[in-house]
Amino acid sequence: MAVQISPSILSADFARLAEAAAAVSNADWLHVDVMDNHFVPNLTLGLPVVESLLKATSLPLDCHLMIEDPDRWAPAYAEAGAGSVTVHAEAAKAPVRTLRQIRAAGARAGFALNPATAVEPYEDLLGEIDMLLLMTVEPGFGGQRFLDVVLPKIRRARALIERHGGQIWLQVDGGVAADTIERCAEAGADVFVAGNAVYGADEPARAVEELRKLAAKV
Numbered sequence: 001m002a003v004q005i006s007p008s009i010l011s012a013d014f015a016r017l018a019e020a021a022a023a024v025s026n027a028d029w030l031h032v033d034v035m036d037n038h039f040v041p042n043l044t045l046g047l048p049v050v051e052s053l054l055k056a057t058s059l060p061l062d063c064h065l066m067i068e069d070p071d072r073w074a075p076a077y078a079e080a081g082a083g084s085v086t087v088h089a090e091a092a093k094a095p096v097r098t099l100r101q102i103r104a105a106g107a108r109a110g111f112a113l114n115p116a117t118a119v120e121p122y123e124d125l126l127g128e129i130d131m132l133l134l135m136t137v138e139p140g141f142g143g144q145r146f147l148d149v150v151l152p153k154i155r156r157a158r159a160l161i162e163r164h165g166g167q168i169w170l171q172v173d174g175g176v177a178a179d180t181i182e183r184c185a186e187a188g189a190d191v192f193v194a195g196n197a198v199y200g201a202d203e204p205a206r207a208v209e210e211l212r213k214l215a216a217k218v
């Protein structure tokens, strides 16, 4: 499994997003948290900012939609040029259609589960998914403590993915830092979102490399 690091700009200075992207040019993705104040109790940014970011960075955008009615909004992020668009199981009403629309627009289709949402009911959907995102905090805010109650689910998700052929990426998001990333990698995650651990560091690019090394040595 190739380790990939996706720094979350939720922990960056929202008035300096282009600089925040440039500061992690050694990352694999730039994680963009779209929050609507309804699905989660926080409001961040939407399509216009994503369109500007696409012009400001050569990093592919990993758009994580924490919004109600993602069936309505997700395809536009893919059409705009996001490399990956992730919708939540708890919010999508027609996930098969929406995941297919994301792929049809040329992006990778991501499917996210909150900490209390089981992975097993979605086994039949794996063929529609390029990346499974397991939240390791309750979504809404950066800088929260990692929930190790999710670790067994990471293991079970990895086993399901292997049974399915092993092509689907397994992303973890929330509280991923130097003291938690190895447990996630050991459980089977291969794409690591990190907000505070990257943008809270003095040198974000160095933090990316340190996280990458820790995950890769597992």
Ligand code: DX5
Residues within 6 Å of the ligand: 008, 009, 010, 011, 031, 033, 064, 137, 138, 139, 140, 141, 142, 143, 144, 173, 174, 175, 176, 193, 194, 195, 196, 197
């Ligand atoms: C939380 C977001 C995360 C957040 C992670 O709802 O989905 O992407 O930015 O931030 P940290 O790494 O600080 O927990």
Ligand code: ZN
Residues within 6 Å of the ligand: 008, 031, 032, 033, 064, 173, 193
């Ligand atoms: Zn996120």
